[in-house]
Amino acid sequence: MSTKLALSAAANLRRIVNDNYLRAHQGAAAGKFVVWAAIIVPLELLHGFDLVVCVPENHAAMCAARGVGAQQCQKAEAAGYSMDLCSYARIDLGTALAGGEGSPSMGQPRPNLLISDNNNCSLLVKWFDAVQRMSGAGHFVIDAPFCYQPQRPADTRYLEGQLRAMIRAIEGLTGQRCDMDKVGQAMAYSDQACALWKKLLSLAQSRPAGITAFDTFAHMAPYITSLRGTKELVDHLRLLVDEIELNMAMGKCPVPDERYRLLWDNIAPWHQLRAMSSRLAGLGANIVSATYTACLGSLEGRIDHYPYDGGDPLAYLARMQNFSVCPHGLELRARAMAALIERYGVDGVIFGSNRSCKVYSVMQMDLQRLMAARCGAPAVMIELDHADGRKYSEEAAFLRIEALLEAIDAGRTMPAA
């Protein structure tokens, strides 16, 4: 937890994430079937089976947040993987090559099946292919159409068909039947978790904000593990929201002298959560919202919760393949960003140009231009890598961030036209 305000929730976060990795290792040691699934894969369906489920992107983010991202990347680079590849892939490949050494969770148990999804990027599919070659596990790929506009019915049906095929593949490999009652229960928990998530984000609307985006970066971790679809995650988010609301009622907030309300665009800078939030707070600046966390539980450039109506789980999960930012076209991204600027009273935008995640970064110059034209929001672009700290310079980044704060001040003193 970056702001040191919700201390019980911070302790609980560490406990549930650590326990989840421990259970994964114990389950694998006991002979359970191990699936590695990408973040975008509908994990709720996997709750219909008795499996160990690991999410490699989460493991990589955890390594980066706990300060070992670059070291694990170097292990993959020593084996010939290019430094230009996504740092998530390098961290996980390096960790697998080192037999888990150096990872806070001792890596992830060896997979029996990999499930990737080209929704966010195609690099992820190639990364999972590399793990397939190392482990001999099968690899199921979900092919998701790009998202320039709300999903077409034909695309929903195409995705539903693949989710059905995924269930059949797991049934065939494990000899288990998918228990749709358990899937329904997981869907209900996910929906409750999303509603609490949106409540948490809304606590940044007040002035000063009750949270920073760094809190949401930290506490999204369990959402992108097999804890999604469980009561444990719902209970965690309820504890967090209750604790922050209590803080707010007592007048406690992360940046009491809040003069600049900022929006963050890109994946969380995992290796900088504490350093960046502290330095910003010292400048009276708070990142109150982030495109990365606002999209959870929403659809196609909208920021409100897209609730589960209790109907066909496959239809809903196919539809929710369009929640994340990376596959969105420019207009959907601009719509979401403009809505966040308005809702959170944002003064300026920090675009993190991410050396690893080209798909998140590729439209940022256009977005910068659009946000200036549509919302009058000044912005800066800083260079970073979300999980490899070697590609980030704090001084260079803060030179630009301070220039942004000056531009906001200058805008405030300009006479109205």
Ligand code: SF4
């Ligand atoms: S390039 Fe971006 S979307 Fe692809 S795996 Fe890396 S972080 Fe995820």
